[in-house]
Amino acid sequence: MSVEHELTVGMVTGEGSMTITAGASGAPEDVRPQEDPGPRSAVGFQTHPSRYRHWHLSVEGPIATLTMDVDEQGGLVPGYELKLNSYDLGVDIELYDAVQRLRFEHPEVRTVVVTGGKEKVFCAGANIRMLAASTHAWKVNFCKFTNETRNAMEDASAHSGQTYLAALNGTASGGGYELALACEHIMLVDDRSSAVSLPELPLLGVLPGTGGLTRVVDKRHVRRDLADYFSTRSEGVGGRKAVQWRLVDEVVPRPRWEETVAERAAEFARTSPRPQDATGVALTPLDRTRTADRVSYRHVTAVLDRDRGCAEITVTGPDAEPPRTVAGVHEQGARFWTLAVTRELDDLILDLRTNETELGTWVLRTKGDPALVLAYDALLLDHAGDWLVNEIVLYLKRTLKRLDVTSRSIIALIEPGSCFAGSLLEPALAADRSYQLSGVFEEGDPAAEPATVTVGPMNLGPLPMGNGLTRLGTRFWGDADALAAATANAGEALEAEDAERLGLVTFAPDDIDWADEVRMAIEERASFSPDALTGLEANYRFAGPETVETKIFGRLAAWQNWIFYRPNASGPDGALRKFGTGQRADFDKKRV
Amino acid sequence: MTPLPAPADYSEKIPNNVDLHEDRRLQRALESWQPNFLTWWESMGPTLPTEDVYLRTAVNVGREGWAHFGHVAMRDYRWGIFLAERDRDRRIAFGQHRGEPVWQKVPGEYRADLRRLIVIQGDTEPASVEQQRNLGATAPSLYDMRNLFQVNVEEGRHLWAMVYLLHAYFGREGREEAEELLHRNSGSEESPRILGAFNEETPDWLSFFMFTYFTDRDGKYQLGTLKESAFDPLSRTCEFMLKEESHHMFVGTTGVDRVVERTAQLMLEHDTDDVGGLGGIPLNVIQKYLNFHYSVSLDLFGSETSTNVANYFTAGLKGRWSEERRRDDHRLTDDSIMVDAVVDGRIGQTEVSALVGLNSDLRREYIRDCQNGVNRWNRILEEAGLPQRLRLPHTAFNRRVGAFSGIEVTPEGEVLPAEEWERRKGAWLPTDVDKTHVRSLMRPVHERGKIAAWIAPPRQGINGKPFDYDYVHLA
Structure with missing residues (x-):
C-alpha cells in the first residue's frame, strides 16, 4: 500500500506540477485574485475530427476507438499545460463532438472503446492549473458540460445500441476514472501499478464532481463503506481488489490487453440493435453567424440584450411539410427540421452558457405553424424503430435536458404566430414561467389568430427529463388529475384561458397588460441575486424522484460548490492551496 | 348590425388629468372597479341618509379647479383622479439613484415594494370612512356634518388615487390589490384593515376631531415621504392629496379649537373646572382624548429602526419629510442618528445608522408639528384668562409599537411598574365614564344655524357662506 502510494503521488509531483486529477469539479478554488475569467473571444463548440488536437477517432467496422491523447500545449487558453492527459473545456468539446458524430455519422458503430494514448496513464482528470485560474462561473459551467457529455455517453449505451467501453491502459484518477464510470464496462490493465482512484478528498480537500461519487454507488453498486474507503485513499485501488469491489469490471494482464479489449468490444457489438448496412448522416457545419448582440442560425436566433440582461431566443418551426417517408428523413439528413433545429438550439445553449454569463434571463419564443411541428413529431414517432429517427428524438431529449440544468431564468412568451406544440411545447414546459397572450395584439394584426399551445404525443413520453418523468409529469407532480386533464386535451390548440386553466402556462395577460407584465417580470428577475435564482430554479425544476442524473446535477454539484468556497479547501491553509507545496493543510476541525 | 356603444365620457364621469380617455387599460380597470367602489360606499360609507351636501369637488389641479363647490348627492360625487403637474426635469433627490431622472414606469426591481407601499397607504383611506360612518347621525351642526362628509368623500378620492x-x-x-382594498373593512373579524389604528370605530365627535388632527397628520407625513418618491406618478399623486389632507387637519384643528373654546366659556361662566354637568367636555377629558390619539398615532410611524424603510430610502421609493430642503448628502450611508430606546429599564437613546433610523426622523418631524396645535389651543385658554394648559404626553406614553412598547410611562415620562400603570391609567386615558359622558353629549343638531352645547360655532362658514347656510339637505 505504501508503495502504491509513493507511486501515485510521485507520479503527480514528479511532473513538477499540480496536474493531478481532480474531478472536473474537483476544482481548486484559488482565493487569489482571479485575473483570467476564461477566453476573451467567444468559445465555439463546433469542431470536426479532422481538427481534433486531443483525441483520435478511428472506426473499424462495428468498433470505434476514441483515444485520448491530450496535446499538452493545446489548452483552450494560455497559462497551463495539459499534462498527464488532463483535460480542459477544449478537450471535452472534442469528446462531445466525437460522441455526437458516432451516433449520427456512424450507424455501423456498436461499441465505442475509450482509451488513452499515453504510457502508464489513462487520464488524470481535469487540469488543476486550469481550474485554479478560472472563475467560479467558468468552472461550474465546465463541470456541467462535462457532466452532460458523460450522460450522453450513457444515453448512447442505453438507447442507441452504441455501448461505451472504458479500456484503461493506465491509471485513471479523478475525472479520468469518472470518465470511465460513464462507460458500461471498465477494463483496467493489470500491471501492478495502474489503478483507479478518486483522490480529490485526500489530496485536494474537495470532491470528485463529474458524477464519480454518485456512479460508484448508484450505478456500479460499490458497497458504501468500501466506496468510502476508496475515496479517502489517494492511490486508489487496482488489480483484483478493484474488480472485487466492482470499481472496474475486469483487470487484464498487459500482454493480453489489446486482444482482450478487442474481444470485449466485439461481444458488446454483437448484442447491439444498430442496423447492418445503414448510411450515416453527416453533421454538416452549422450555418451560424455571431455578432456582439446577435447569434443567428437557420431556425434559431438569439438577440443579446445586455442592458436588460436577457437573451431573446426565437425558435422557428418548419417551413414545409415533413417528408412523406422515413427515407426522406435520411435524405434530408442534417437539413431535416427537427435535427437542424435541435443542433442549433444545442449550440446556442452551450454558447450562451459559456460566453454570456451576464445574460441571466432567457426569453423564449417560437414562430411558425404548430400543425407542421406536430406533423414532424408524428413522422418521428411513427418511425421510432428507425435508427436515425431514434437518434434525432434522443438528441432532442438531451438538448432539452440541457435547458433544464441551465442556470438561467427561462421565461416563455407565447404570442400569436407562435408554434408551442408538441416538441416545441417542451421549451415552454422547461421554462420557469410562461406567459400566453390572451386574445391578440390589437396594434399588431387584429385579425391574427390568438396564440395557442398544443400538447402532443411528444409531450407524453419520448422526451423525459433527468428525473425520468416527462416535463408535464414533473409539472403536475402529485396532481394526477391535472396531468390527466392536460393529457386529455392533447391535440387541442388551447388558447390562453384554457391553457392557464389547465396549468400549462403561468399567466395569460391580454393585450392591455402584456407589455407591462412581461417587462416587469424580466426587470424584476434581473434585480434578484443570480445565485439565489439559480438555486431556486434548480430546486423547482426537478420535482419528483431522484435519479443518478438529478443527484449529479443537484446534490453533488451543490456540495461540491459549497466545499470549494470553504476555507478548508480554498483558504490560505486549505488543502487546495497547500497541495504541491510539501506542506500539510491546516483544517478548521469544526464540522458544519 | 348593432350600433357601437358610444364611448363613455370619462372626463365628465371621472374628472381627471391623466388622459383617461386615451388609456384603454385604465378604462377597463376602472370600469370594473367603479361599481364595486359604489357598492362599498353604499354599504360602508356614511349611514345617515342625505339628499345632497355642499361639497368641494376637484375638477382639475389648477388654482380654480381643485375647489369647485356645489350641492351634490354623495353617491354622485365625482371622485376624480388628479396628479400634480408634471415637472419634466424632475430628478431623484435621494438614495442610490440620486440625480437620475425620476421613473415614469415602475421598475420591475421595485414592483413589489412600491405596490406594498401604495396598498398600505390606500388601505387607510377607505378605513377612515368606515370608522366614521355613524358620526353623521350625531353631528353637532350641519356645518360639522358637511365637514365630516367632505372628509369622507375626499378619503374616498384618495382611495381612487391609490387605485x-x-x-x-x-x-x-x-387590479387584484385594488379589489382587496374594498374587501378589507375597518374592524372586521375576517379581513380587517392593515394598520391597527384603522380598525377602531370613531365613536364620537371629540374622537373625530382628535383623529383628524393627529391621525390624519400621520397621513400627511406618510404622503410627504411618498411625495419624494422616484416613482413620479406616485409623487405627483401624493402631492395633490396633501392639498386635501391639509383640509382634513383643518377640520381637526378648528374642531378641537371650538371644543376648548366652549369649555373655557363654561369654566368662566360657572367658575368651575367641572363643566361635565353643564353639558360641556371638561378640560381633563380633552387632555385624555389628546393623550390617547397622539400616542396611538405615534405608533403608526412604526419601530424606531426599520430596515424596510432604509431599503425604501436607498431604492428611492420613499424619502424624508422635506427631503430636498435638507442639507446632507441624501444618501445617508455614513450618517447616524440617535433613536429612542429603553436602556437598563430607563428611557434613553441609542445611536443607529441614519438609514435604519428614518422612522424616528419622520416621527420627530410629526411631533414638532403636533405641538403647534397644542400651542394654538393653549392660546385660547390663555386669552380666556385661564391658567390651565393642554400638552403632548411624553413620547413613551401608552406606546404599543417600538422601543417603548414594553414599558409603562406617565405622560410626564416617569416609568411605572405595570400594576401601578393599571391602577393610575384612568387619570391619563379616557375611562368608560369619560367616554360615556362624551357620548351622552352627542345629540344631533340638524337645524340650520344651530349648534350643540359642547362646542362653539366656527368663526367662518365654508367658501364664504355663513354658518347658518344649508350645508346639508337630509333625506
Whole structure:
C-alpha cells in the first residue's frame, strides 16, 4: 500500500506540477485574485475530427476507438499545460463532438472503446492549473458540460445500441476514472501499478464532481463503506481488489490487453440493435453567424440584450411539410427540421452558457405553424424503430435536458404566430414561467389568430427529463388529475384561458397588460441575486424522484460548490492551496 | 348590425388629468372597479341618509379647479383622479439613484415594494370612512356634518388615487390589490384593515376631531415621504392629496379649537373646572382624548429602526419629510442618528445608522408639528384668562409599537411598574365614564344655524357662506 502510494503521488509531483486529477469539479478554488475569467473571444463548440488536437477517432467496422491523447500545449487558453492527459473545456468539446458524430455519422458503430494514448496513464482528470485560474462561473459551467457529455455517453449505451467501453491502459484518477464510470464496462490493465482512484478528498480537500461519487454507488453498486474507503485513499485501488469491489469490471494482464479489449468490444457489438448496412448522416457545419448582440442560425436566433440582461431566443418551426417517408428523413439528413433545429438550439445553449454569463434571463419564443411541428413529431414517432429517427428524438431529449440544468431564468412568451406544440411545447414546459397572450395584439394584426399551445404525443413520453418523468409529469407532480386533464386535451390548440386553466402556462395577460407584465417580470428577475435564482430554479425544476442524473446535477454539484468556497479547501491553509507545496493543510476541525 | 356603444365620457364621469380617455387599460380597470367602489360606499360609507351636501369637488389641479363647490348627492360625487403637474426635469433627490431622472414606469426591481407601499397607504383611506360612518347621525351642526362628509368623500378620492396607481402601473396584480382594498373593512373579524389604528370605530365627535388632527397628520407625513418618491406618478399623486389632507387637519384643528373654546366659556361662566354637568367636555377629558390619539398615532410611524424603510430610502421609493430642503448628502450611508430606546429599564437613546433610523426622523418631524396645535389651543385658554394648559404626553406614553412598547410611562415620562400603570391609567386615558359622558353629549343638531352645547360655532362658514347656510339637505 505504501508503495502504491509513493507511486501515485510521485507520479503527480514528479511532473513538477499540480496536474493531478481532480474531478472536473474537483476544482481548486484559488482565493487569489482571479485575473483570467476564461477566453476573451467567444468559445465555439463546433469542431470536426479532422481538427481534433486531443483525441483520435478511428472506426473499424462495428468498433470505434476514441483515444485520448491530450496535446499538452493545446489548452483552450494560455497559462497551463495539459499534462498527464488532463483535460480542459477544449478537450471535452472534442469528446462531445466525437460522441455526437458516432451516433449520427456512424450507424455501423456498436461499441465505442475509450482509451488513452499515453504510457502508464489513462487520464488524470481535469487540469488543476486550469481550474485554479478560472472563475467560479467558468468552472461550474465546465463541470456541467462535462457532466452532460458523460450522460450522453450513457444515453448512447442505453438507447442507441452504441455501448461505451472504458479500456484503461493506465491509471485513471479523478475525472479520468469518472470518465470511465460513464462507460458500461471498465477494463483496467493489470500491471501492478495502474489503478483507479478518486483522490480529490485526500489530496485536494474537495470532491470528485463529474458524477464519480454518485456512479460508484448508484450505478456500479460499490458497497458504501468500501466506496468510502476508496475515496479517502489517494492511490486508489487496482488489480483484483478493484474488480472485487466492482470499481472496474475486469483487470487484464498487459500482454493480453489489446486482444482482450478487442474481444470485449466485439461481444458488446454483437448484442447491439444498430442496423447492418445503414448510411450515416453527416453533421454538416452549422450555418451560424455571431455578432456582439446577435447569434443567428437557420431556425434559431438569439438577440443579446445586455442592458436588460436577457437573451431573446426565437425558435422557428418548419417551413414545409415533413417528408412523406422515413427515407426522406435520411435524405434530408442534417437539413431535416427537427435535427437542424435541435443542433442549433444545442449550440446556442452551450454558447450562451459559456460566453454570456451576464445574460441571466432567457426569453423564449417560437414562430411558425404548430400543425407542421406536430406533423414532424408524428413522422418521428411513427418511425421510432428507425435508427436515425431514434437518434434525432434522443438528441432532442438531451438538448432539452440541457435547458433544464441551465442556470438561467427561462421565461416563455407565447404570442400569436407562435408554434408551442408538441416538441416545441417542451421549451415552454422547461421554462420557469410562461406567459400566453390572451386574445391578440390589437396594434399588431387584429385579425391574427390568438396564440395557442398544443400538447402532443411528444409531450407524453419520448422526451423525459433527468428525473425520468416527462416535463408535464414533473409539472403536475402529485396532481394526477391535472396531468390527466392536460393529457386529455392533447391535440387541442388551447388558447390562453384554457391553457392557464389547465396549468400549462403561468399567466395569460391580454393585450392591455402584456407589455407591462412581461417587462416587469424580466426587470424584476434581473434585480434578484443570480445565485439565489439559480438555486431556486434548480430546486423547482426537478420535482419528483431522484435519479443518478438529478443527484449529479443537484446534490453533488451543490456540495461540491459549497466545499470549494470553504476555507478548508480554498483558504490560505486549505488543502487546495497547500497541495504541491510539501506542506500539510491546516483544517478548521469544526464540522458544519 | 348593432350600433357601437358610444364611448363613455370619462372626463365628465371621472374628472381627471391623466388622459383617461386615451388609456384603454385604465378604462377597463376602472370600469370594473367603479361599481364595486359604489357598492362599498353604499354599504360602508356614511349611514345617515342625505339628499345632497355642499361639497368641494376637484375638477382639475389648477388654482380654480381643485375647489369647485356645489350641492351634490354623495353617491354622485365625482371622485376624480388628479396628479400634480408634471415637472419634466424632475430628478431623484435621494438614495442610490440620486440625480437620475425620476421613473415614469415602475421598475420591475421595485414592483413589489412600491405596490406594498401604495396598498398600505390606500388601505387607510377607505378605513377612515368606515370608522366614521355613524358620526353623521350625531353631528353637532350641519356645518360639522358637511365637514365630516367632505372628509369622507375626499378619503374616498384618495382611495381612487391609490387605485389609479395600482391600475395604471401594476397590471393584473395591481387590479387584484385594488379589489382587496374594498374587501378589507375597518374592524372586521375576517379581513380587517392593515394598520391597527384603522380598525377602531370613531365613536364620537371629540374622537373625530382628535383623529383628524393627529391621525390624519400621520397621513400627511406618510404622503410627504411618498411625495419624494422616484416613482413620479406616485409623487405627483401624493402631492395633490396633501392639498386635501391639509383640509382634513383643518377640520381637526378648528374642531378641537371650538371644543376648548366652549369649555373655557363654561369654566368662566360657572367658575368651575367641572363643566361635565353643564353639558360641556371638561378640560381633563380633552387632555385624555389628546393623550390617547397622539400616542396611538405615534405608533403608526412604526419601530424606531426599520430596515424596510432604509431599503425604501436607498431604492428611492420613499424619502424624508422635506427631503430636498435638507442639507446632507441624501444618501445617508455614513450618517447616524440617535433613536429612542429603553436602556437598563430607563428611557434613553441609542445611536443607529441614519438609514435604519428614518422612522424616528419622520416621527420627530410629526411631533414638532403636533405641538403647534397644542400651542394654538393653549392660546385660547390663555386669552380666556385661564391658567390651565393642554400638552403632548411624553413620547413613551401608552406606546404599543417600538422601543417603548414594553414599558409603562406617565405622560410626564416617569416609568411605572405595570400594576401601578393599571391602577393610575384612568387619570391619563379616557375611562368608560369619560367616554360615556362624551357620548351622552352627542345629540344631533340638524337645524340650520344651530349648534350643540359642547362646542362653539366656527368663526367662518365654508367658501364664504355663513354658518347658518344649508350645508346639508337630509333625506
